[in-house]
Amino acid sequence: MSDGDRSSPPLIDRQIWIDGEYFPWENATVHVLAHSHQRGSLIFDYMSVHETSRGPAVFRMPEHVDRLLQSAELVGLPLRCDAATIRAAILETVRRNPGARAVKVSAYLASVEVDVVPLDDHVTVAIAAYDPKTDVNAHKPTQPTRPATLKLWIEKTVRNRRKDIVPPQAKVAANYASPMWAKWSARRRGYDEILLVDERGCVAEGPTTNVFLVDSAGTLLTPAEDEVLLGITRLSILEIARSEGIPVKETRVEPDDLFGAAEVFLTGTTAGVWPVASVDDRPVGVPPPGPVARRLGERFRRITAGEDPEFASWLTPLDPS
């Protein structure tokens, strides 16, 4: 089927902020030959919006915006929009799009370019606030299923990270091409999710998640910062664990460490805290969710619902009163 055969897209009643102006959802488009599309140079960040007793609130917005700026710097995109402008625009965009559950901020070279280095280096910033389930997934021919626990596959071959090209800390479109293929192939073989290894063969992360394990001594371990995207959920789980008195260690993780672990779980904005049942067809740890995943997951849920005074500052309410 060619793109021309597709039926017209459903009308989605959302307003998207692009460089300071609002556009209807269906008009938020770029040219097929745009640099961002052809070279994978788009960077983005993705954060969640929660209903709380103080109204809708964005989870760890300053950290997400700072990570976006960091991605721009790592890729070399000359982003001229500052953090304060982006933060204010996020809140206004969420206000204008009631019921939004997530915000995606993208920054990209919208210009049609011939060379890798663009002649027009204007970086467009776009902010979309929406509900991924009802605005996007509901219109797909197949619906995603979310198993309570995961069957993981360690993808040993695909991610030959080339640190000289794009570091894993950059949330850039290009970084998702090789995990896409690996996850697609693992899905066809009955796995829910994959883990990628670094150039030493150590466990790094999932395509859109970070990984944690609890060792036999009860220490919470996660791969160190140099090999992973610095997940905001990862950061939050490390801080929550410290507050709960759980010892934590950011360290090198070998695949064998997963097989000997008491618990394994993944974290991410969409995943939350997601327990793993098996790795490479071998059951891992106690039957999931294990006690640590349950405890951290429950505390994380309370924090995002605005029910935890210790971490109340992690939520930015739309209405600050």
Ligand code: PMP
């Ligand atoms: N690793 C990668 C490669 C990701 O794309 C994501 C999703 N942003 C994560 C980890 C988890 O990050 P976060 O907790 O900020 O969603």
